[in-house]
Amino acid sequence: MANTSRPTTRRLQQMVRAYREAGALMAAVELDLFTHIANGSDDESSLTKAMGLQPLHGERIIIAMLGLGLLERSADKLKLAEDVERYLVKGKASYAGEWMLFTKPDWEDWGRLSEILKQKAPPVLENKTVAGITIQEARRYHRGTYSIGRGAGRLFLNQVDLTGKKLLMDIGGGSGAYCIEACKRYPDLKAIVLEMPAVAPVTQEFIDESGLTDRIEARVCDFNHDSFPEGADIAIMASNLPMYGREAIGAVVHKAYKTMASGGTFHLIGEALDASRSGPPDPALWGLAQAINNTTGIAHSVSEVEGYLSLAGFTDVETTQFVEGILQRTSGQK
Ligand SMILES: C[S@@+](CC[C@H](N)C(=O)[O-])C[C@H]1O[C@@H](n2cnc3c(N)ncnc32)[C@H](O)[C@@H]1O
Known part of the structure; x- marks a missing residue:
């Protein structure tokens, strides 16, 4: 009898060529492939023309999108x-197309990851993805975070009632999506x-655009080095x-505790591993x-995050799933 439990190479093969899926999806977003279909170029020939591609390449990218299940075919x-x-x-x-391209600047580096991992230089606290970047890069970065962050902000409000709260402090708040x-x-x-x-000048642009300039302030503060405003109750x-x-x-959690108002609530929404530190994959890969960039960054577990809050002095520390497999929300009371 055949041994049905024998492992195969299937999962390994899928994983090792996953870069092709990423490349294909990013290209489709950059070519506005999906937008053209929604706007009526919904057969292979008109879509290829709308994207400005030669027929062979048009066929290739469309078939790839069908193969990945991102498109379906009904008649022609x-x-x-x-x-x-x-x-x-x-x-x-x-x-959320901008968010799909958010990590694209890392593309080449993932191709030489083993070389990077062999480097012995000590890690640096300063994170080059946000420290000293140009305004153009800050805008690109936060068009991405804003495109996904507004939904995350609404999800937060569906989970947490802010009735009666007066001052929200958003630590590393980016586009200000949650505050907006x-x-x-x-x-x-x-x-x-x-x-x-x-980043703060770009935060200000998003705030201005939202019409909430009188109620939301973009304040320059490197959370590793600078002091926090006093009195936030959330x-x-x-x-x-x-x-x-x-x-x-x-x-950072300790500094938040010290400056927040008594009765305030702190929420850390993070790409956290589960308590066993063996997954899920997405937080593991963020780490x-x-x-x-050889930062000090790492994949933290929910237990570690709960520990940071408890050690800082927060009570009633608990973790709630925020986005399955991606984000956890750990909260505590002062
Ligand atoms: C992926 S973005 C998330 C932005 C926002 N919190 C959201 O969820 O939409 C990470 C943010 O953390 C900010 N950040 C990272 N290090 C920081 C630091 N040392 N001080 C202040 N902000 C920092 C970055 O500038 C960036 O806006």
């Missing part, structure tokens, strides 16, 4: 998969976004957990990505 018409329809059609409020969504929903709430000097630190090591994150 091309149809968008549900998630593609919602997130990858330009012009829709839910468009929160201030839209709670007319008496004010907010301060703490950001790196290179604080968020979202999607920057793997960028720094244990000591740095612990210090590995930190090798590229």
Whole structure:
């Protein structure tokens, strides 16, 4: 009898060529392939023309999108998969194409990762992805985070009731997406976004665009070195957990505790590993990505995050799933 439990190379083969999936999807986003279909170029020939490609390349990228399940075919018409329809059609409020390209600058470095991992230089606290970047790079970076962060901000508000809260401090708040969504929903709430000097002017642009300039402040503050505003009764630190090591994150949480108002609530929404530190894959790979800039960053586990909050003095520390497999929300009370 055949041994049915014998391992195969299938999963390994899929994993080792996953870069092709990433490349194909990024190209489709850059070529506006999905947007052209939504705008009516929904057969192979008209879509190829709309993208400005020669027929052979058009056929190749369209077949790849069908093969990946991002498109479906019905007779000779091309149809968008549900998630593609919602997130990858330009012009829709839910468009997140910029977020799909967010990590593209790391592309070449992942191709030489073993070489990078063999380097022996000690890690540096300063994170080059955000320290001293140009305004153009800060805009590119935060068009990405804003495209996904508004939804995350609304998800936060669906999980956490901010009734009665007066001042929200968003530590490394980027585009200000969480504060913008929160201030839209709670007319008496004010907010301060703490950001790196290179990023804060871009934060200000998003705030201005939202029409909430009178209630949200973009404040220059490197959270590793600078002091925090006093008196926030709600604080968020979202999607920057793997960028720094244990000591740095612990210090930031401690500084938040010291400056927050009594009765305030702190939420760390992070790409955290589960308690066993053996997954999920996405946080694990965010941790590995930190090798590229040789930062102190690492994949922290939910237990470690809970430890940072408890050690700082927060009570009632608990973790709630935020985005399955991607983000966890750990909260505590002062
Ligand atoms: C992936 S973005 C997330 C932005 C935002 N929290 C969100 O969820 O939409 C990470 C943010 O952390 C900020 N950040 C990283 N290190 C920082 C530091 N030392 N001080 C202040 N902000 C920092 C970055 O500038 C960037 O805006």
